[in-house]
Amino acid sequence: MSSRSVSARRLTAAVALAGAVTLGATACGGTTKDSNAKDSAKAPAAAPTASADPAAPLKKGLTVAFLPKNVNNPYFTTSDTGGKKAVEAAGSTYKEAGTSSATDTAGQVSYVNALTQQQVDAIAVSAQDPGALCTALNQARKNGVKVVTYDSDTDTSCRDVFVSQASAEDLGRTEVQLMAQQIGNKGRIAILSAAQTATNQNTWIGFMKDELKKPQYKDIQLVKVAYGNDDAQASFQQTQGLLQQYPDLKGIISPTTVGIKAAAQYLSGSKYKGKVRLTGLGTPNDMRAYVTDGTVQSFELWDPGKLGALAAHTAIALASGQISGAPGQTYTAGDMGTFTIGQDSTVVLGKPTVFDKSNIGQFNF
Structure with a gap:
């Protein structure tokens, strides 16, 4: 896409x-x-x-x-x-x-x-x-x-x-809500974004951070925002790096179709499959196999x-x-x-x- x-x-x-x-x-x-x-x-x-x-x-x-x-x-x-x-x-x-x-x-x-x-x-x-x-x-x-x-x-x-x-606010806040549901409102999470200058990514991340300030998310800690530059290999490596740096990570939000697919590919072949939750923005065709095999529970996107x-x-x-x-x-x-x-x-x-x-x-x- x-x-x-x-x-x-x-x-x-x-x-x-x-x-x-x-x-x-x-x-x-x-x-x-x-x-x-x-x-x-x-x-x-x-x-x-x-x-x-x-x-x-x-x-x-x-x-x-x-x-x-x-x-x-x-x-x-x-x-x-x-x-x-x-x-x-x-x-x-x-x-x-x-x-x-x-x-x-x-x-x-x-x-x-x-x-x-x-x-x-x-x-x-x-x-x-x-x-x-x-x-x-x-x-x-x-x-x-x-x-x-x-x-x-x-x-x-x-x-x-x-x-x-969609509304930038809707996108940012709902991704946090999806992640919170999947990790039981508790644990360390990271964001895997596209380019550091991408307007849409930064706007959504801003609403994610604002959503995380709400009392119900007090036990969720955002530890890092990583950037894969909408490149599959770089996003795969960034996912690997996040898990090496934070082995207790509970979830990753990737608001980019390239990033979420690469992250799912890494998780599906690792010991973190089913343990580290992944959500964000992806296409059904890209993510179908990872939803079917249990790597990903849910994600979102527009058409x-x-x-x-x-x-x-x-x-x-x-x-x-x-x-x-x-x-x-x-x-x-x-x-x-x-x-x-x-x-x-x-x-x-x-x-x-x-x-x-x-x-x-x-x-x-």
Whole structure:
């Protein structure tokens, strides 16, 4: 949550060339990740206004580009496939671009710049870093490109709408609640996250820490937050390291589909299987075997395909002038129904789903 389409591969080649020019220009200017963030703070793009026509016809023939945190990640393969189907069903053209690493922020910047040069109508991006993309995204917006973030947000001044998987608070708090149930509200736990700069991960972890302050969790101690950078091998090694450092660990929360699968793989073949509880965010297809064999009791997630589809519908509604991103505006997302833009120009997909032995067989993604 895989192979990309022919058009995606062609885009990658085109972006590589344009990206080389872009990187050369930024190198001459001495631009860094920090200076990107500072520049955006000095001259942010204008905030969304209420100027929009909800009755405007849905435009066809648009070009919508998806820029995930990293390509060939099963989670983003699923979400972007959902986006592709929605874009093409609406009579527009889908493109995908991206780096192979979830921590290559400079690479994401170069792709945004290249897509801007290609004059796409909208970009849907899952940001690796909250500030590093701001200058590039705001330049895209000045050039008429609509910007939607999905899965992981940027600073609010750097995009038009953020399509959130679920309430960040719901996700953070429910993961603690799932873990507490499984360890009887007592013991040491750790968190296995993705990249240290990932906006969504850090937001969820913030709510996890806040949830743990409640009296009912007084006997649960969070001992460490480890980072696997959404890399399977690194996440596997981080899990191994956590158990070596804390042999009395009772549970691990991994709010990343790559991390939870890697952690489950390690636990399933170790002496800790069934003794150290694991929960977090995963896909049913990735986690089914580990739920079946007792390595994992329960975990949660939203449907990533629907997340990608909602990002696509939102991008098309923006490019069609039906919405501007202002809070309170409503629009129809195909057969997904009507959505309302909330605070900070955020649209929420819905509540997370908990998967366990009783229902995991009903899902295929």
